[in-house]
Amino acid sequence: MHFQGYRGRDHVTDRLAGKAIIVIGSATGIGAATVMRLCAEGAHVCAADLNAQGAEAVAAAARDSGGNAFALPIDIADETSVNAAVAAAVERLGKLDAAHINAADLRTIFADSNALDVDLAVFDRTIQVNLRGHLLCTRAVLPHLLAGGGGAIVYTSSGSGHSGEPVRPSYAASKSGLNALMRHVASAWGREGITANCIAPGFVMTPEMIAGGQVPPEVLSAFTKATPSTRVGEVDDIAAMAALLLSAEGRWVNGQVINVNGGALMA
Numbered sequence: 001m002h003f004q005g006y007r008g009r010d011h012v013t014d015r016l017a018g019k020a021i022i023v024i025g026s027a028t029g030i031g032a033a034t035v036m037r038l039c040a041e042g043a044h045v046c047a048a049d050l051n052a053q054g055a056e057a058v059a060a061a062a063r064d065s066g067g068n069a070f071a072l073p074i075d076i077a078d079e080t081s082v083n084a085a086v087a088a089a090v091e092r093l094g095k096l097d098a099a100h101i102n103a104a105d106l107r108t109i110f111a112d113s114n115a116l117d118v119d120l121a122v123f124d125r126t127i128q129v130n131l132r133g134h135l136l137c138t139r140a141v142l143p144h145l146l147a148g149g150g151g152a153i154v155y156t157s158s159g160s161g162h163s164g165e166p167v168r169p170s171y172a173a174s175k176s177g178l179n180a181l182m183r184h185v186a187s188a189w190g191r192e193g194i195t196a197n198c199i200a201p202g203f204v205m206t207p208e209m210i211a212g213g214q215v216p217p218e219v220l221s222a223f224t225k226a227t228p229s230t231r232v233g234e235v236d237d238i239a240a241m242a243a244l245l246l247s248a249e250g251r252w253v254n255g256q257v258i259n260v261n262g263g264a265l266m267a
């Protein structure tokens, strides 16, 4: 019941009615919240993830809330898997209007020490999933969006992509690269009706982090103190921005890295 913390139906807009959207990296955390939010706003959603069981649980939760969602397995480190999953998603959705490419391999982040010490296997894996994987997803979804006359791509980046930190250089480099990839897509295909944007979240306590007790109180307190807000982030804060950018209301937002961070980084 890891999706208990998601508030998928707190809002009543149907601005995504009729939209077919794939969320890649959707089994937990921000992606799961986005699936719930997009469904609540009327979209038909494919929840794709390496964690196929988790994605299926999220899609089932969305359906239980009255939404229209299904799950598919995908490994964004593998080109064949990406192409097969996107093709299967489009076949089932009947078209593709938008994509939220959100997946990241976060298992290596604590070993992502500094530029002198980091194991190159950690660096390579981080780039393989968080950057190369997003290129593969872009190549798979873009032709379908163009075939429909345009569409929106939202990537999940991170404040670390432009803040400068003494730790996690591989992660930060992958997110900086993702920002550059996004700007390229926005620039190359904007005139054909494509919008591409990154959301750069600040520190977000996902329901899984809360349930797992992974964040010690002193760390949470430090993040809260570093944020000129009343709290740290919640997954729904990011899902709300994704829904806006994927809707018609976001059609003139293009090529931007949008910080959603309670003011923790003002750039």
Ligand SMILES: NC(=O)c1ccc[n+]([C@@H]2O[C@H](COP(=O)([O-])OP(=O)(O)OC[C@H]3O[C@@H](n4cnc5c(N)ncnc54)[C@H](O)[C@@H]3O)[C@@H](O)[C@H]2O)c1
Binding pocket: 024, 025, 026, 027, 028, 029, 030, 031, 048, 049, 050, 051, 074, 075, 076, 077, 102, 103, 104, 105, 106, 129, 133, 156, 157, 158, 159, 200, 201, 202, 203, 204, 205, 206, 208
């Ligand atoms: N939580 C935060 O504080 C925070 C802050 C900034 C940015 N982000 C970014 O937000 C995004 C979501 O993070 P989250 O905190 O919800 O973590 P999460 O681990 O809950 O979500 C990541 C998802 O990606 C999936 N994934 C991992 N490798 C994959 C692969 N090879 N193929 C397909 N799916 C794969 C995971 O199974 C998981 O469902 C990530 O891109 C992360 O870098 C999170």
